Amino acid sequence: xxxxxxxxxxLPPPDLPIVAVLTAxxxxxxxxxxxxxxxxxWCTVSTALAGLVLNGFLQASGSSVFxxxxxxxxLLGLVxxxxxxxxxxxxRAISAGDVKMMAAIGALVxxxxxxxxxxxxxxxxxxxxxxxxLMKKRVKKTMWNVGFIFSELGHGRPAYLRREELDVKxxxxxxxxxxxxxxxxxxxxxxxxxxxxx
Numbered sequence: 001x002x003x004x005x006x007x008x009x010x011l012p013p014p015d016l017p018i019v020a021v022l023t024a025x026x027x028x029x030x031x032x033x034x035x036x037x038x039x040x041x042w043c044t045v046s047t048a049l050a051g052l053v054l055n056g057f058l059q060a061s062g063s064s065v066f067x068x069x070x071x072x073x074x075l076l077g078l079v080x081x082x083x084x085x086x087x088x089x090x091x092r093a094i095s096a097g098d099v100k101m102m103a104a105i106g107a108l109v110x111x112x113x114x115x116x117x118x119x120x121x122x123x124x125x126x127x128x129x130x131x132x133x134l135m136k137k138r139v140k141k142t143m144w145n146v147g148f149i150f151s152e153l154g155h156g157r158p159a160y161l162r163r164e165e166l167d168v169k170x171x172x173x174x175x176x177x178x179x180x181x182x183x184x185x186x187x188x189x190x191x192x193x194x195x196x197x198x
Contacts, residue, residue, distance in 0.1 A: 125181025
C-alpha cells in the first residue's frame with residue numbers, strides 16, 4: 001500500500017479515551033489468544049459495554065450529558081462486527097471468541113472504522129500466516145487447502161465438512177491465533193490514523 005492509498009483508506013483517529021480502551025483491549029486479546037488460544041468473555045463484554053457508554057458520553061453536545069446518537073453509532077459498529085464474523089463462524093473459519101472480539105471493537109469505533117481495522121487486521125494476519133507456513137514448511141499443503149476452500153465455497157459447502165483440518169476447532173490444522181493478527185493490524189491502523197488523518 002502506497003502512502004496515497006493509505007491516506008485515502010484511513011479515517012481520523014477516534015477520541016483518546018476510545019483509543020486507550022481499544023489499545024488495552026487489543027493487547028489483552030493478543031496475549032490470551034496467543035497464550036491460551038481463547039479470548040475471555042469478561043474482556044469482550046466489558047469492552048463492548050465501555051464502547052456503548054463512552055460513545056454515549058463523547059458524542060453528547062450542548063447541555064446534554066449523554067447522546068443517543070453515540071449509542072446508535074456504537075450499536076451499528078457492534079452489529080457490523082458481529083454479523084460479518086458470524087458468517088465466518090458459521091463456516092468454522094473462526095471461533096466464537098473472534099466474533100465477540102470484533103463486535104467489541106465495532107462497539108468502540110463504529111462501523112466505518114471497524115471496516116478499516118478489519119482490512120488492516122486481515123493483511124497483518126495474512127503476513128503472519130505466511131511466516132508461520134514458511135517456518136513450518138507447509139507451503140504446498142497450504143496452497144492446496146486454499147484452493148480446496150474456494151472450490152467448496154463455490155459449491156455452497158463449507159470446507160470443513162470434507163476436511164477436518166480446515167475446521168478451526170480441529171487440532172489437526174495449522175492454526176494462527178486470529179486475535180494476534182487483528183491486534184497487530186488494528187494497532188498499525190491507529191498509528192497511521194494519527195500520522196496521516198489528524
